[in-house]
Amino acid sequence: MPVSRHLLINVDVGSWGRKPIPPKIMALHNQRYSIDMREVLALVALLTAPPIALGFELDNSWACARYLPALDKGPFLRLRPEWTELDPHQKTVLSDDFGMGLTTLLLFEALDTIYFANTQYLVKTLNTPAFSLKPSQKSGQRKSPDFVAVDTTGRAHIIECKGTQTPSTLYKLLNNGIPQKQNMRVGPPYTLGQSIVAGVYIPQHGGGKPLCRIIDPEIKLAEGERNQGNxxxxxxxxxxxxxxxxxxxxxxxxxxxxxxxxxxxxxxxxxxxxxxxxxxxxxxxxxxxxxxxxxxxxxxxxxxxxxxxxxxxxxxxxxxxxxxxxxxxxxxxxxxxxxxxxxxxxxxxxxxxxxxxxxxxxxxxxxxxxxxxxxxxx
Incomplete structure (x- = not known):
């Protein structure tokens, strides 16, 4: 791959409890995985384009252009030495976008995804207790999960994405994502698939090895409305x-x-x-x-x-x-x-x-x- 980078993947097998782990997710466990970073950036452009525009959005393709030069030489995913001189807020934005692009690229494939969309938009559009959020905030632990992905069988998978350039922060972010994901309520006639929090540690120059960690804590099913068709x-x-x-x-x-x-x-x-x-x-x-x-x-x-x-x-x-x-x-x-x-x-x-x-x-x-x-x- 022309701009490929490697990262390590860890699946928290115990977080699935007695539930079966999807085979394609289990196949990622403890793997050194090679990803074309151009595909990550292309996906970021598509994921960050909002369904509803308010007139003050940035150009949704800007991340593709901005982040490609930030990559250090391979084979592992790291950021160039010059990146350490940037403002911390800019570093946070890259972490968020890379965390979203890398995790969704892995999970969309592993879950046989056909569709994906912003969670809050879907909740407002469907407008039913059977597919709803508890009272949510824009940030913090009551924030809604990022995306809903729908697979070839029609099951809805809840995905919350995290990213950081500090290794000790990764596990904290994943733990914070658990209650965010649990804000989602899914019940009949909708079928819940996986409910996943995934995060990526992206090292700066001279840092350790990049890591993607995937966990699947429990999510409560909604009582929902029972007679709403398909x-x-x-x-x-x-x-x-x-x-x-x-x-x-x-x-x-x-x-x-x-x-x-x-x-x-x-x-x-x-x-x-x-x-x-x-x-x-x-x-x-x-x-x-x-x-x-x-x-x-x-x-x-x-x-x-x-x-x-x-x-x-x-x-x-x-x-x-x-x-x-x-x-x-x-x-x-x-x-x-x-x-x-x-x-x-x-x-x-x-x-x-x-x-x-x-x-x-x-x-x-x-x-x-x-x-x-x-x-x-x-």
């Missing part, structure tokens, strides 16, 4: 709605993104007209013969960086977007049709990934797209 289908539609909305925000179509997220069939201005006003930023990408509508950002660095094979690059091009078929439904104003297409795509296509020495492409099952291209001097 919860799995409701959940799939809600998550697809969140993903389509987030992808539209990545494209700069925030009004349409909010309309999709809030299930508002009408928008004030014609989507076709607004799409026509974005030709300078929109283009086409392709992954395994499927076209995507994408927005592109390019950043150049003050120094050359090297891939694992020694190829020098001094910039990065980041493209994010949405499956063209889904986008075209939005463009003509069929917002609900776009959500239906996303659900149908997820059932057939799954996640896709393609990588070369200088380019990585990733698409979610619901049609979100991210590409990272390393720009060489040649």
């Amino acid at each position: 919860g799995g289908n409701n959940l799939a539609v809600a998550v697809a709605r969140a993903n389509v909305a987030s992808a539209l925000h990545l494209l700069g179509l925030r009004r349409e993104g909010n309309a999709v997220a809030l299930n508002e069939p009408e928008v004030e201005r014609s989507p076709v007209k607004r799409v026509e006003e974005l030709p300078v930023v929109l283009g086409l990408g392709e992954l395994q013969k499927e076209p995507f509508v994408v927005q592109s950002h390019t950043v150049f660095y003050p120094q050359d960086l090297l891939t694992d094979k020694g190829i020098a690059f001094d910039g990065i091009r980041i493209r994010t977007g949405l499956s063209r078929n889904i986008f075209e439904a939005v463009a003509v104003g069929d917002l609900e049709g776009a959500v239906r297409q996303s659900v149908a795509r997820a059932r057939m296509a799954g996640w896709r990934r393609a990588a070369t020495e200088t380019q990585l492409q990733l698409t979610t099952a619901t049609g979100m797209f991210a590409e990272i291209e390393l720009l060489t001097r040649s």
Whole structure:
């Protein structure tokens, strides 16, 4: 892998108690795992794009560009010596983003995830005691867990992510994540899968070895409402709605993104007209013969960086977007049709990934797209 880094993985087997541990999670235990950091950064861009935009969000692709130069030489994941000179707040943001990107990359694959979405958005959208949170705060132990991931069988997995650059802090953060995760209540007709807290220690230069630790403490089931139809289908539609909305925000179509997220069939201005006003930023990408509508950002660095094979690059091009078929439904104003297409795509296509020495492409099952291209001097 062109920008691969290794980290150690530890699964707290005892935290599962008598419950069976998913085989793919157990297979990670005590492993030295190699991860393409471009894929981590691409996933961070998709995960941090909100379903509902308020107008003061940062560019969601900025983390991809900012964090790539922070990596020290391999094989283990560490940060460059210069990173130690940065403001502590900037270090905290990297820890949070790496903790989210690394843990979800591992867990989404291990749990056979099709869908994922922000927990608070799903709770508000489904609006049922059967899938709810206790009174929550934005931070601290009463904070809601980060994500809900839905697997191929329709089970909902609760995931709380942590990250730190201080080894002694990792176990404290994981313990703090237990009550956060237990704020979630899941009951019939929804099926609870795993309820996981995962955290990553990312060493600074000269530090120890990076570690990802995964635990699965108990979560209480909700009594819930017993007669609400097929919860799995409701959940799939809600998550697809969140993903389509987030992808539209990545494209700069925030009004349409909010309309999709809030299930508002009408928008004030014609989507076709607004799409026509974005030709300078929109283009086409392709992954395994499927076209995507994408927005592109390019950043150049003050120094050359090297891939694992020694190829020098001094910039990065980041493209994010949405499956063209889904986008075209939005463009003509069929917002609900776009959500239906996303659900149908997820059932057939799954996640896709393609990588070369200088380019990585990733698409979610619901049609979100991210590409990272390393720009060489040649």
